[in-house]
Amino acid sequence: MRKSLSILTALTLLSACDTLQYDSRSGDLWDTNVASANDGIYINLPFADELIRVNESGISVVDLTGAIPNRLVESPDGSQVLVFANWEECKDDDSDIVYPEDCDDLVSNSVLSIVSDATVTSEVEIPSHLNTVSFSNDGAIAVAYLDYDAGGDIQVDGFADLGEVAFIRVSNGSKGSASVGFSPKQVLFSPDNQAVVMSQSQVVAVDLDTFEKTLEAPLTLDADQAINPSNAELAYDPESGVTNLLLTVEGSSDIYMLNLESKYWNIGDLGAIATDIGVDDVTAQSVFVFSGSSKAVVLDHGELATLNASSLQDIDLEEPSNKALMGAGFAMLYNDASGAVHDVYKLDLATRELTEYVVSNPVSELMITDSGSYAVAVVRPENSGSSDYQDSRYGLSILDLSSDESISLVAQSEPIGVALVEDESNSYALALLSGSDTLLQVNLASPNSPAEVDLPAPPVSIAGMPNGNFVITHNQSLGMVSILDPATLELQTMSNFAVTNLFEQKELPRTESEQNEEAE
């Protein structure tokens, strides 16, 4: 659990400083949602309004020229970090105004800074309300858009087109934008270098070379009817070489299929409202699951132009699954919404063979090892208030996908982070438990005697890094991250970075004219 910097702590820290000004700031000193890049861990310090990079050589402050970082996103290859930031501008040009609090006409400007090696390589003006980023398949283009489901406050300066999607070429910061209609929901990237954006009642494709719209395909002919996409995936048919967009919509059992080559729609009936789509490129099939129906539906990608009886095949399940997690040639079907469902299914897409695993408790999360040999489920206590020891506790369930056996482990506390890793001979789960100073390395082939790694402080999260290591954030107010080498289980910890520039008072960073000069 993260702890906020208490008022008392803040006052104590402030008392150590020779400033007479009252500091009204509050909140965490650092954001545990860090970005892992090749050159280090980038960390947002919301109290100090700074961005820092932490690595073996120490702490580097990234000069954002006065901009205040809000959110960090690393590029897929780890070469860059995208920093969503704001800088404050005083519209009053009185030269005596130095600090933001002295200005009565303060406005906020939004920028996206692209950072590499602790240096801003480019900066892009971007609407403040864009809260979600997706990267193209090669990581070269970042697509920013507003996803209402992402949560958080929507900040609008003046007038804003909430349907605007920004396309940023990460290498040089060049930017384009397209208006894709109301409430963009999801962005997919097709093999022919196009971004396919789902929004309310339409699908828009944008060429990633020119950032021009190449397709606007409505989902309805009735302007008064709102069709909201719920899930979308791209399905490739190797025989025809055609990529189809598969799209489910809220409140409907229809599956919309758009041939991206011929630009033809076809619509099928799944028989129930789908909650998830899984696409398997190995067998060129897709799997649909339904929280309200005990079945899965398999769609053959080769039969999408016209649907026949074999195009959509129902697979009966004993209990409904609402999630589909894809392996190579198979799908793991599970339910993370129901407190009563204990079934996890492996569906072999080549043979349609269905294997049922019954895990101890309801599933919160399911992961598959890269080799596809194991699946690991994080399970949670039963909702029923059962007094049964296992029923009332968190745990891990390990599913051996080769032997179809499963083992359920009880956890001492809630797993707050689980990652899977494999070497040449073994598969492991790295598990962090709430309140525990220990990382557990569970050998999935013999899970009963996990190796333990002592942590310097209770963990908050674990995430993979581009180089194969893992970054662990810790519940330490002054900042602590550890880098774990999964091969050696060696831990490298860096701490106390959150006080960097903590008491440095920020002046107004730049004026509009300076900004214009920079742009020129």
Add this chain to the structure above:
Amino acid sequence: MNRIPSTFPLFPIGLSALMMACSDYGYNSKSMDESAEGYYGGDTGYYSEPEDNMGESDSDFDDGLGSETESDFMSLRPATTNAYVFVANPDRNTVTRISVPSLAVLTAEVGVEPGFVETSADYSRAVTFNKGSNSVSIIDADSLDVSEVDIRTNLNQMKMSAQGSWAVCYHDVGAEGGGASSGGAISFNAISIVDLENQEHFEAMAGSYPHDVQFTEDGLMAVVISDDYLSAIDFSSGEPVLRRIAIADDLVNPPRAEEVLLDPQGRYAIVRQYGVNELVLVDFESETASVSMIDVGENPTDMDVSPDGTEAIVVARGSKELWVYDLSDPTLAPSVLPLPEEEVFGSLILSPDSSQGLLYSTASAESTMGVWTRDADDIVVRGLVKPVSNIGVSPTGETAVVFHPRENGDVESTSQFYNHFALSLVDLSDYFTSAYQLAAEPESFASTPDGNIGFYTMKDQPFLELLDYRTFVPSEIRLPSNPVHLGTLPETNTAFVSQEHGLGRISFFNTDEAELQTITGFELNAAIEQ
């Protein structure tokens, strides 16, 4: 009886001159679909409803049974090339093009409420009649480029020449749905003639209440059929020239011109009028288009052309006779064959090889049919489970398909078919008959080109029904939704069924693969912007 026709040129109307506000009116849906395929075109065309003839017309004979009713679904154009099939979507103002054999489906926007679509024989052009916008849309079959030509208001029917060069639009008061009109003076005999090549519109006045248009084989002449006049339109000069030819003595209250047989070469037309014991022969080759009468038995109720086009056969229901005319010279004395005295037969359909004819009556409410073996001039009467609403012959001529109405006629209330629609298959070699009770009224019918399988759909029933003409074993394929339109694709054993769906749905069933394939949502394709 000699009548002098009037001849006058027509004047082109500017394309925008007839833009009128449109009003909503119903879609014309006959009891059987007009575009279903699979039966040869032996019938001469229009049949009126019985009640149309019970008034005060100038007729010679009335047995009280009224006209025979014959739906057009048995007599549709054969599809001759493998290119495209077009389906009009009146609710969405689009037309759907199905490519054969790829089944690729594209839609194009046309005028408002396209009631039906016609295609040229070479499938290079499709034309929709847009009742809601008083226009026709001319569609290039390959590119789907659409041109729209405004026509007169208050029209509800269109016929196109096989070549796709000319279309004639008219108001048939017997058809469901009126044309769109903005009010004011409304004419029921004004017609629109559209030059489809040059997208030019002409107006003209035909006889009262036109109810059919026929074109000659070369498409250079059309005849608009009314009760009082035949209006012959000559297109040979490049512009339509119309002359009206009176075919009734009483032009105020003429007898109903129920059927017209137009010579494919345009030399003459034979008109059968309700209750008139003569046929009207119109000779177009004479300068004055002479009209004369030829003998026929009492109360002729049906006139068919033999499949080879050499003979016209008229059923004289009143005198219980078949009159067979030599069409090389209709004035030659016909041969006359008596029908069974105890039966009432008013309709005839010939087998494709002309070796047999099926005799029945849709007006008598009697559950019988007659099989006429032409070589022997022998007529065998067979009992049926119910009266007849329609009869067709399979493309091979081996099987008769008999449709029965819900009305019971002479059927006992204990019958399994009492108060039900029904269908019978009759093996014409041994008259083995198999009857099927139907859940609803059949609406569309078609057969595969190889003649082995028949298809039909029923009102509000989400099934494609199959009839195996060899085994007589029925089967059905469940459709995703209720059917609207049924047809077969050219040169394939594939039926297509368009269905109710807001975004367009069409299913294909190939009898060789026995698999239903469905495309849904193709109406969205027209709205895609690239």
